[in-house]
Amino acid sequence: MTVLVLVELDGGAPADASLRALTLARSLGDVNAVVFADAAPQDTLAGYGVTDVYLVESSSLEGYAPQAWARTLGGLATETGATAVLAAGTDRGNEVLAHLGAITGLPMAANCTLVTPDGGQTHRLVRHRWAGLLLEDAVMEAPVALFTVATDSVAAVPAETLTSPQVHVHKPELAEADLVVRAVESPAGAGGASLATARVVVGGGRGVGGPEGFASLEQLAELLGGVVGVSRVVTSEGWRPHKQQVGQTGTKITPELYLACGISGAIQHIAGCAGAKHIIAINTDPGAPILAHADYAVIGDLHQVIPALVEALRARLR
Amino acid sequence: MEILVCIKRVPTVGGKIAVTPDGQEVDTRASGFSISPHEECAVEEAVQITERDGGSVSVLTLGPEAAVEQLRGALALGAHRAVLLETDGREFGPIATAAAIAAEVRAHPYDLVLLGNEAADTGDYQVGVRLAHELGWPVATGIKNLSVSEAGVVARREYRGMEEAYSLPLPAVVTVKEGINLPRYPSLPGRLRAKRAAVDRSAPEWAGEGMRKEALRVPESSKHQAEVLGEGVDAVPGLVRVLEEWGVLS
Numbered sequence: 191m192t193v194l195v196l197v198e199l200d201g202g203a204p205a206d207a208s209l210r211a212l213t214l215a216r217s218l219g220d221v222n223a224v225v226f227a228d229a230a231p232q233d234t235l236a237g238y239g240v241t242d243v244y245l246v247e248s249s250s251l252e253g254y255a256p257q258a259w260a261r262t263l264g265g266l267a268t269e270t271g272a273t274a275v276l277a278a279g280t281d282r283g284n285e286v287l288a289h290l291g292a293i294t295g296l297p298m299a300a301n302c303t304l305v306t307p308d309g310g311q312t313h314r315l316v317r318h319r320w321a322g323l324l325l326e327d328a329v330m331e332a333p334v335a336l337f338t339v340a341t342d343s344v345a346a347v348p349a350e351t352l353t354s355p356q357v358h359v360h361k362p363e364l365a366e367a368d369l370v371v372r373a374v375e376s377p378a379g380a381g382g383a384s385l386a387t388a389r390v391v392v393g394g395g396r397g398v399g400g401p402e403g404f405a406s407l408e409q410l411a412e413l414l415g416g417v418v419g420v421s422r423v424v425t426s427e428g429w430r431p432h433k434q435q436v437g438q439t440g441t442k443i444t445p446e447l448y449l450a451c452g453i454s455g456a457i458q459h460i461a462g463c464a465g466a467k468h469i470i471a472i473n474t475d476p477g478a479p480i481l482a483h484a485d486y487a488v489i490g491d492l493h494q495v496i497p498a499l500v501e502a503l504r505a506r507l508r
Numbered sequence: 509m510e511i512l513v514c515i516k517r518v519p520t521v522g523g524k525i526a527v528t529p530d531g532q533e534v535d536t537r538a539s540g541f542s543i544s545p546h547e548e549c550a551v552e553e554a555v556q557i558t559e560r561d562g563g564s565v566s567v568l569t570l571g572p573e574a575a576v577e578q579l580r581g582a583l584a585l586g587a588h589r590a591v592l593l594e595t596d597g598r599e600f601g602p603i604a605t606a607a608a609i610a611a612e613v614r615a616h617p618y619d620l621v622l623l624g625n626e627a628a629d630t631g632d633y634q635v636g637v638r639l640a641h642e643l644g645w646p647v648a649t650g651i652k653n654l655s656v657s658e659a660g661v662v663a664r665r666e667y668r669g670m671e672e673a674y675s676l677p678l679p680a681v682v683t684v685k686e687g688i689n690l691p692r693y694p695s696l697p698g699r700l701r702a703k704r705a706a707v708d709r710s711a712p713e714w715a716g717e718g719m720r721k722e723a724l725r726v727p728e729s730s731k732h733q734a735e736v737l738g739e740g741v742d743a744v745p746g747l748v749r750v751l752e753e754w755g756v757l758s
Contacts, residue, residue, distance in 0.1 A: 200668060254672065256649075279633075281650045281667060284626075288634035288649075292641035297603065297718035300626075300633040319631055319724060323525050324534070327722040338633075371646045373672035384669065390756055414756060422545075425687065432652070432687025433666065438628065439545045439686040447756045457521050464729075468754055470747070471734060479523050481734040486750055490740035498741040502748050506757070 191219030191307075192270045195240075196263060196277040196286060203231050204238075206387055206444070207278035209346035211339040212238040215276050216349060218307060222270055223355070224263060226251065230357055239349030242270075244360040251362060254282065255372035260289035262362035267334055274305075274313070279338040287336050297330055299337040303344055318343070321438040321461035341386070342444045342465025385434065385441045390416025390449070393436060393463070394424060397452020397474065397492055401429040406496040407451060413503045419443060419463075421453045437462035451492040455480025472496070509563035509656065511554040512621045514609055515547040515582060517575040518629045531723035534629070543578050545686040546624030552691040553684060554622055555586035557656050564588040566616070570608055572597055576707055583702035584694035590707045599630075601717035606638035608712035613643060618679060620661065625650045625683045636683035647681040648674040652688050 195215045198205040204212070212235075215221045222242040223235050230243045244266055251258055263286065267275050275290060277283030279301040291298035301318035303325070308314045313335045319326045322340065330337075385391065392411040394404055404418060411418045419436040420429070436443055438458040448466035452473065453459060460483055463469065471484040472492045481487050488495055519534045520542045526535040554565040567582040568591040569575045579590040593608050600608065613621060623636045640647030651674075653664040660677045665685075676682070694702075737746040751757050 205668075254667075281665065284633035285637065285649045288637035289641070291634055292606075292638045295603075297601070298632075298634055299719060300631060320521070320525060320534075320629060321631060322727070323521070324527065324724050325727050326724055328719055329722060330719045332718045371648060371674055371676060373667075373674060375667075375670045375672055378666050378669055378671040414751075415758065426690070428690070435687070447751070447754060457523060457525055468756075469731065469734075470750070476736070483729065483731045484734035485731065486737050486747075487734035488737050488739070488743040488747060490743065494741050495744065495747075498744045499747060502744050503757070506748065 192222055192272045193219045193274040193276060194222050194224055194263060194267055194270065194272045196259070196275075196283060197223045197225050197235070198278060198280060198282060199225065199227055199231065200387070202229070204234050205278065205280070206346060207280050207283070207341040209234075209238060210341065210344045211276050211278045211283070212240065213347050214302070214305060214339050214344050218274055218305060222272070224266060226259060232355060232357065235355050236352050237348040239351070239353050240355045241353055243355045243357045245357055246360050246362060251364070253372055253375070255369050256282070256285045257289050257371060258362070258364050258368040259286045260293055261364055261368045262360070264290055264293055265362055266360065272334060273307070274335040274337070277338050279341050283338045287338050291336050294334070296332045296334060296336055299328065299330060301340040302337045303340050305335070305337060321442070321458070322464060323457055323461050342442045384417055385419055385436070385443060388417045388443065388445050390414040390447045391419045391436065391443050391445045391466070392416055393419045393421065393448060393450045393453055395421035395451065395453030396423045398424065398429070399493075403493065404430065406493070406500060409500050410449070410496055413500060414447070416445065416447070421459050422456070450480050450484065451496060453480055454478045455483060509557055509561050509620060510616070510618045511557060511563065511565050512613060512616070512618045513547075513550050513554045513565060513567045513582065513587065514621065514623045514635075515543045515551065515567060515569050515578055516627045516629070517541050517569060517571045517578045518544060518627065525726065527724045527726060531725060532721075533724070541574070541577065543581070544624050544628035546626070546684060548691040549686050549688045550622040550624055550684050551582045551585050551587060552689050553654060556689065559586070561656065566591060568593065568609065568612060570600055570605055570712070571595055579707055580702040580705070581694070583705050584698040585692060586698065590705060592707050592709045594709055594711045595714065598714050599721070600714060601719065602632040602634045602638060603717050604712075604715045605635050606642055609635070609639050610642035611712065613639070620656070620678060621681045623681070623683045625685045636681050640681040643679075643681070645679050645681050646676040647683070648676055649683040651682050651684045654682060654684070654688065
């Protein structure tokens with residue numbers, strides 16, 4: 191059985207979220223990757239057990255056009271007889287698979303954490319609801335199962351044995367209407383973009399007290415090679431831009447360390463940071479809900495603890 | 509500019525989320541109801557556009573009779589007309605939801621349909637796209653900046669540090685995310701007007717889809733109550749030790 195995976199690239203290499211999708215895909219059949227680029231990251235794809243790579247070059251489709259990407263995946267699914275088409279649960283992955291669902295009339299399941307074939311055209315799956323605060327057990331009946339893989343739940347694990355993927359340059363058949371909506375890209379300001387993939391995130395909430403309070407969090411983030419993230423109240427108050435928000439309506443993060451400072455831990459915030467490997471909370475309130483989700487806690491005022499921590503880390507560097 | 513905004517009544521969850529004993533729904537005995545922040549922003553965006561350029565805002569929800577509460581909430585913020593697509597309590601899947609909204613759109617000359625990027629509860633990430641395909645309209649999703657003119661809309665979002673700009677001819681479907689604006693609070697005259705406003709009603713047919721829910725459950729957390737390292741600055745040496753252990757200090 192063949193399954194197709196849309197692989198997004200991040201600076202030429204497969205995006206972390208796509209590696210997670212490839213990991214889940216391996217349990218379903220022979221993995222064929224679809225890459226929209228002029229060159230495929232073959233070594234990484236070989237490490238993840240990909241047998242075939244379909245390369246859609248910029249000469250046949252330049253830039254991101256969601257409906258055209260979906261049409262291309264649909265064409266390849268037919269050509270390869272794929273039983274499933276997967277993408278990462280990113281903005282693009284969810285969008286492209288929604289288009290493919292609409293084009294084919296098939297159901298699409300967003301943000302799955304587990305998918306199991308159950309004979310015939312049936313797949314049993316577990317997916318996120320409420321941004322992962324709840325799990326849904328569901329059954330999908332469809333000739334081709336369309337789904338995306340949650341970006342913060344399935345770990346990216348290389349295959350046990352290397353493959354040597356065959357690369358096929360693919361020229362999709364597109365209609366004019368597929369190209370009406372397409373992205374024109376330009377560099378954006380720094381910030382939110384790296385939040386989703388940062389190794390360390392220093393989070394600030396209401397306890398930071400105002401826009402000035404973030405200076406010490408920025409210093410700490412820099413020392414740890416990380417970035418600053420914030421809770422919803424901080425963006426609603428206009429202290430920091432929305433693209434720094436961690437949570438259900440902001441960014442979902444997957445760092446090694448999340449240091450939550452002055453964040454009480456509303457459930458919508460937990461939805462955004464539950465994918466962190468380690469969580470430390472700094473809070474004046476020992477009863478704050480965030481403590482139920484953290485490994486360690488410091489009970490105290492972040493305005494004293496953070497500068498002291500910054501000083502200790504600087505002393506360590508000297 | 510005639511704009512339709514689609515919203516959804518969902519439980520307001522704060523500190524905890526629980527499931528009913530039959531595993532079919534979120535336990536709402538102790539919670540109120542609201543719409544998602546994405547949708548609050550969709551309503552605000554539509555109201556701002558019509559305040560500037562004229563036209564009117566209709567707000568629509570697919571849900572039970574009780575969802576009139578959320579429609580009135582949107583009217584209080586400046587929407588002009590409310591449409592309830594009344595359900596019998598069964599959950600409509602994304603395909604049936606898009607079809608029901610499409611029927612309303614075909615019956616009125618809308619230029620623009622705004623939705624939240626995804627519903628807070630089901631998180632299907634597809635109703636806007638399916639609606640656009642039903643109508644044969646262009647669609648942009650996850651939008652954080654929108655400019656509207658007679659010629660069309662330019663919709664922007666960010667992707668991996670780049671800004672993406674999409675130019676769409678009208679009529680079009682756009683799904684938005686929180687951050688596109690800061691929603692206003694309802695005014696007192698707005699609330700009074702909303703209270704008296706009529707609500708258009710119809711009842712679309714429920715239809716099954718290729719995917720069906722079996723049960724909802726709360727995921728098991730890998731974390732337990734945090735171990736307290738100490739109080740105030742006295743805890744800093746312990747904190748540094750933990751960071752060293754985890755290998756986050758390079």
